[in-house]
Amino acid sequence: MNATPRTINPHISVDCVIFGFSTNRLRVLLIEREYLDENGVRATDHKLPGDFMDIDEDLDSAATRTLEELTGLRNIYLQQFAVFGQPDRISRLVDMQWLKETTGMEIRRVVTSAYYALINITESNEEFALKNRASWMDIHRIPALAFDHAAIIQTGLEHLQKALQIEPIGFELLPEKFTIRELQSLYEVVLGSSFDNRNFRKKILKSACVVQLDEKQRGVAHKPAFYYRFDRNRYEAHKKEYISFNF
Amino acid sequence: MNATPRTINPHISVDCVIFGFSTNRLRVLLIEREYLDENGVRATDHKLPGDFMDIDEDLDSAATRTLEELTGLRNIYLQQFAVFGQPDRISRLVDMQWLKETTGMEIRRVVTSAYYALINITESNEEFALKNRASWMDIHRIPALAFDHAAIIQTGLEHLQKALQIEPIGFELLPEKFTIRELQSLYEVVLGSSFDNRNFRKKILKSACVVQLDEKQRGVAHKPAFYYRFDRNRYEAHKKEYISFNF
DNA sequence: ACAAAAGTGTTTTTAATACACCCATGA
């Protein structure tokens, strides 16, 4: 992949489930992969962005690097959520061949550390994505994927859903300025449920993690909504240290 | 360690933070390790139970195996919670020497998958523990540890605390029969806070995950408490699918 | 009879839910 020679650790990799939100869909950034099928014909499918670790590289650094190469973004919300190490996760012929083609090594076993990232699609660099044959796929229309990447996405989604209910991270998927309704739609789409708009506003505004801007929407054929922005300081100041158990 | 030769994968290991609860303390099972200090003198410190993976072994299997070797227990609550892969996690001389001594290899870099386990100390096999020089240490009095094991314990504890508030797993740390007060003490010790006993009982009984037995405590110098047991079926039947966000 | 922990009920406060109409804008 790289022109400059690298020394990789062929036993450990990172894979990133990069979430984005656009046109009211939760999306995942997937990379088109070219491989030789059983008849030796060139075909394509998709895979998660990921890479082997460089020798002496940190896991988090490898994930950050992967993310930056694809989106041009730094300082992104990035969270390790699981390790996948089934011996049979590299069992299909095409996967083995593809590894040989891209690394020049016979690789039979890789343990991968899975991360999920939350990014604002509008701020990501489209050139970087195109150059890497990356595209944003609706989480409900994921095509056939390499390795066990479908399972990685699924458990990544479950972790995102849980985190979204506990920490104010929805903002990471939106532009800096957003309307309350956009935030609500995001919650509804990611959690797959719907909320009463009055109660949703109340809850968000009570949590005091958001501040209203002077600016309104423009050019919309209805009453324009105010923009808000996430305010981490206010959130930290107001957050309740709750110890309560719910099961 | 083993008499029979094994083929290990020297890049990947598992480490288990095995939690137990006794005499009102949260405890962790630690193994005494012998090593040569910088003057070549034999000394000891402690480490987490863990091992390299066998070639073609599954991560979960390696953790289960480690657990069984030390406690004689099977079917234990076991949860992967993080991966530790800092390049400098094997940086101290004694750690490098110890690896060389025990594996016969020069190992500079290991990525470890960390698990936490919840066990009932009274059911665990003390012989197994003694044979492995293992002992139950108060989580608040952890001695100096090998590698980055202190950090692994710390984040394991944080994961346990979070899980305890969301899922009914406290029972895993208690004998089959337990009193409500024992359960409350466990919650208080693990979460480091205290609860009103009336409200605690109400909450536990309302959640319907526990059934009262006919049996009472015997030989206690106060009103004897009823024993209860955890009932997974009742729990599954009564649990509420809550989607609500708290932050 | 005393000490020690078990067990119990009610009131107050807070959070969650359910619900319907008017408002500002572009077309």
Added chain:
DNA sequence: TCATGGGTGTATTAAAAACACTTTTGT
């Protein structure tokens, strides 16, 4: 003037929190 989505308030219900005394046993 109409269609569209934004924005608001109140009443009801459910859950959490605060709080103090009686009971049963062993010594």
